[in-house]
Amino acid sequence: MRKTFNQELLKIAEKNPRVFMVLADIGYGEIEGFANAFPDRFINCGVAEQNMTGVACGVAMEGNIAVTYSIANFPTLRCLEQVRNDVCYHNANVKIVIIGGGVAYGELGISHHSTEDIAIMRALPNMVVLVPCDMAETRAATHAMMAYDGPVYFRCGYKNEPDIHEGPIEFKIGGSLRVREGNAATVFFAGTVGINAKRAVDALAAEGTRCHLVSLHSIKPIDREAIVRASKETGGIVVVEEHNLCGGVGSAVAEVLMDEGCGNVPFKRVALPDVNVSKVGSQIWLRDQYKLGVRDIIDAVKGLKK
Known part of the structure; x- marks a missing residue:
């Protein structure tokens, strides 16, 4: 699912010069397409998720769409204060994308689980929460998220997830x-x-x-x-x-x-x-x-x- 997300984001960024990707030194093997195509819109803040979120908010406040991207709980719990005070309070157009919701990184233990995120993120004012289940939903949810004006939390899968839907879908925020x-x-x-x-x-x-x-x-x-x-x-x-x-x-x-x-x-x-x-x-x-x-x-x- 992460590959599908990155492929769709790249397509969107090719058509929309307002799309920025802001990372905390992670995602290698998937994010190179964006980084190589748009080096001026790719910002690596290092292992500093609080800074990543603050930078993303600043980018969004200048009229852009900022996508933060990291694994499991790092772009949510580690920088929750910045998500709450910078992104949500200002209703900034920041998309918080995690890879590997739940226990997808099971072999790495509890430090890499994302098992409280939905409860926390849905409690934040202005935050939309999306949880796609397979490739079809990931593809559609990426486009819906990027078209939405405001904060979105996107709980993406990791890799090799089987398809659940067996035909075309009509995805919309607020739907099922x-x-x-x-x-x-x-x-x-x-x-x-x-x-x-x-x-x-x-x-x-x-x-x-x-x-x-x-x-x-x-x-x-x-x-x-x-x-x-x-x-x-x-x-x-x-x-x-x-x-x-x-x-x-x-x-x-x-x-x-x-x-x-x-x-x-x-x-x-x-x-x-x-x-x-x-x-x-x-x-x-x-x-x-x-x-x-x-x-x-x-x-x-x-x-x-x-």
Whole structure:
């Protein structure tokens, strides 16, 4: 997904001279295309994410579009004060792109996990939060983000993620995308863990339980209509996310349900428990270790009926 993002950003920058890339000495192997094509619009601030964010805000305040880019939690948690006070307070046209949301960098341990980011970023005024799930969504989300005037947080995958969508998509900020149709329950997901949700829903369909499967790629603003409709037209809701249980996508969906008077719908969250993800291993292995596997999602759907 990171390669797809960089390819699309380069295409956009070729047509728009206002696009700048601001980095903290990372991304090699992917960002050279931009750096070589537009050296005057490529700024490497060194390993100094606070400076990176401040510089990006200054670039944006001069009428440009600044893209900060780094791995996992470095462009968010390390420089949160600058994101809050510089970018969001000024409603600056800065796009914060992380590579490897959740536990994508699992072998590097907790210092490289991004498991609290959605909760934090969606709490910031003016910030749009996008979580694409595959190449198709990444491609479309990149264009939507760059066309939007204001701060955007873009939680990108890492590499070799399987496709979830099987045809053309119509992506929009504030929307969602259907992957499977059914009425037994609705399974909402955000991000690359959606492949487990898809496999779980397909396994349930083989047993005769057909579920609605929906990618909630836009967490803020969120597709309130789709959530309310799911509560009324299907037998319950399961939310799947590679994020801490507290404050993430499941919390955002629950907020909508309560605000809209739909709090009586059967509801379950499949998310990382509220613990430090201290185990070390591949992303696929960690998902199973922390109950984000296909079997866990199947059990959550079946548990709605109990």
